[in-house]
């Protein structure tokens with residue numbers, strides 16, 4: 516056993532000495548060798564590490580791509596049904612807007628007979644109808660007069676007729692006995708042209724009323740001339 520141990524020990528010592536000599540020989544060359552090997556290895560290790568990265572990016576990209584197309588078509592489909600009902604709503608509102616054209620049309624003069632009541636509806640900013648043909652002793656009733664009134668215009672009623680001045684926001688009715696043209700306005704809404712003409716019987720004062728309006732009325736009051744020009748003497 517001792518022989519083997521001594522042989523083994525001597526062998527180890529011999530190998531150690533050989534190694535020490537090798538280190539001494541290579542010690543001078545080590546300085547240049549390590550730098551060359553170091554840059555080469557890291558460059559190789561980095562490049563292999565880089566390739567695996569692209570596949571990861573590619574896997575992420577395809578995942579994100581399917582998500583965006585799915586979400587995009589859904590929002591696009593949702594807004595479509597909404598605009599449709601929205602477009603129908605304004606279409607429904609348009610017909611009522613055409614209604615205001617009604618006041619432009621004049622009602623025919625009623626035939627003689629018992630006294631009648633003629634209703635004038637105060638709509639948004641217009642009297643409907645804005646020109647009313649009645650017979651002497653007939654009654655005119657203004658309704659829906661919230662925020663409106665009816666005031667006869669000086670110089671635009673027949674001689675001998677009684678002017679009137681309604682209360683703001685109150686419905687009213689008057690009975691007209693004197694034949695002729697009567698012009699009136701809604702005081703708060705003169706600027707909107709909210710005014711009207713009442714034609715009683717066979718008026719003799721149409722020319723006189725037009726002349727007075729053109730001569731005396733100022734600003735928005737003059738819009739009554741447009742209505743006076745539409746009057747057709749029965």
Ligand SMILES: [Cu+2]
Pocket residue numbers: 640662663664701702703704709
């Ligand atoms: Cu008014």
